[in-house]
Amino acid sequence: GIQVEQSPPDLILQEGANSTLRCNFSDSVNNLQWFHQNPWGQLINLFYIPSGTKQNGRLSATTVATERYSLLYISSSQTTDSGVYFCAVEGGATNKLIFGTGTLLAVQP
Amino acid sequence: SAVISQKPSRDICQRGTSLTIQCQVDSQVTMMFWYRQQPGQSLTLIATANQGSEATYESGFVIDKFPISRPNLTFSTLTVSNMSPEDSSIYLCSVGGIEQFFGPGTRLTVL
Numbered sequence: 001g002i003q004v005e006q007s008p009p010d011l012i013l014q015e016g017a018n019s020t021l022r023c024n025f026s027d028s029v030n031n032l033q034w035f036h037q038n039p040w041g042q043l044i045n046l047f048y049i050p051s052g053t054k055q056n057g058r059l060s061a062t063t064v065a066t067e068r069y070s071l072l073y074i075s076s077s078q079t080t081d082s083g084v085y086f087c088a089v090e091g092g093a094t095n096k097l098i099f100g101t102g103t104l105l106a107v108q109p
Numbered sequence: 110s111a112v113i114s115q116k117p118s119r120d121i122c123q124r125g126t127s128l129t130i131q132c133q134v135d136s137q138v139t140m141m142f143w144y145r146q147q148p149g150q151s152l153t154l155i156a157t158a159n160q161g162s163e164a165t166y167e168s169g170f171v172i173d174k175f176p177i178s179r180p181n182l183t184f185s186t187l188t189v190s191n192m193s194p195e196d197s198s199i200y201l202c203s204v205g206g207i208e209q210f211f212g213p214g215t216r217l218t219v220l
Binding site for chain 2: 031035040041042043045048086088095096097098099100101102
């Protein structure tokens with residue numbers, strides 16, 4: 001099956017700093033989503049981005065499907081950005097998401 | 110996007126007992142899924158809940174341990190049977206096709 005690796009596994013930032021999170025996947029995908037899991041466990045949809053670039057406020061994402069990776073950019077980080085960031089992909093016409101290993105982000109004031 | 114609720118939000122259970130988790134959606138949806146997130150780990154798909162037929166389980170998950178019901182297009186339940194401490198996890202339901210949305214999760218601790 002498809003393997004999904006994320007890097008870095010852990011990241012500590014000072015408030016106001018920028019960061020880039022990476023998601024590599026081992027095969028072509030139909031669907032790619034980025035999620036933020038807050039400290040209470042809730043998964044928040046950030047982007048549906050199987051290809052191309054999208055922006056939403058301080059967050060943006062780029063997926064280069066032909067090279068099998070996606071990037072999530074966080075600018076001017078805030079303490080509320082803390083949590084785990086997951087990418088998830090779907091490889092066939094199954095709608096089954098395969099989650100990456102996650103990046104644990106801590107933003108310090 | 111659909112509004113998804115889960116009950117209970119958390120529970121502490123004794124080993125050997127069973128817990129049924131409910132997932133309610135505010136609109137009819139075709140696809141509904143159940144995931145497990147063990148402590149400090151990523152999410153793993155347990156099964157696809159099919160309306161009107163048996164759930165489709167992923168490798169490593171069996172119906173006897175995780176029976177699932179899907180009586181209509183807005184509701185599903187997942188039961189965690191004969192629990193052991195290894196079942197301590199967050200259990201999440203999700204809905205959607207191309208883009209999936211998740212419920213708030215049920216945090217289960219088994220003593």
